Amino acid sequence: MPDQTTPALPTLPVTFRPSRTRVVLLTAGAAIFVVLTVIALLIPGLSPGERTSFIFTGALLFGVLMLLSRPKVVADESGVTVVNIATSRRLAWAEIVQVNLRPGDPWVFLNLSDGTSLPALGIQPGIAKERAIRDARALRALADTRSAGAPETPQG
Known part of the structure; x- marks a missing residue:
């Protein structure tokens, strides 16, 4: 009976990455960016600088989550x-x-x-x-x- 703990060698090149974690991080990042952008555009009375800061914050958070998914x-x-x-x-x-x-x-x-x-x-x-x-x-x-x-x- 073959040893269950020794896997067959994968074909090279092979990339190992936490796919589910990556999907969660990138999805959350995109959602945060979209929500903050929509909020910035829908709230009446915000100045252009305030709208930009909302959008910039969403982009910054998305960038951080992209780094964590790298x-x-x-x-x-x-x-x-x-x-x-x-x-x-x-x-x-x-x-x-x-x-x-x-x-x-x-x-x-x-x-x-x-x-x-x-x-x-x-x-x-x-x-x-x-x-x-x-x-x-x-x-x-x-x-x-x-x-x-x-x-x-x-x-x-």
Whole structure:
């Protein structure tokens, strides 16, 4: 009987992202923008500056929610790109020592060969816990497979 915890390796390139969370954030952002814009246009007696401030506030909130929906993890033949809220980092497969998603973790953590840990917000068990676990296992299997065949890089 095959091992249930080891997933089949996904076809590369593959993108992991919290799709449901992304949909909720972008839908809420669009709704907030539309509601504030409609309010700005329908309230009588507002000056053009006040109307603009309503619309600007809606656009600002939508922009913040767009940033929060940005995280993803993209795996391809040469490595992994981790895109978090404000940063992006490219890693070679050999740099990834371990992929962790422990109970209670808000997202996956990548233990790196330099001794640091990198949060990968693109795999998070918020709304879709089972999918996050499946994605973390797939990324772990890819990292184990790709790192095993990578030549050791000398540390200078």
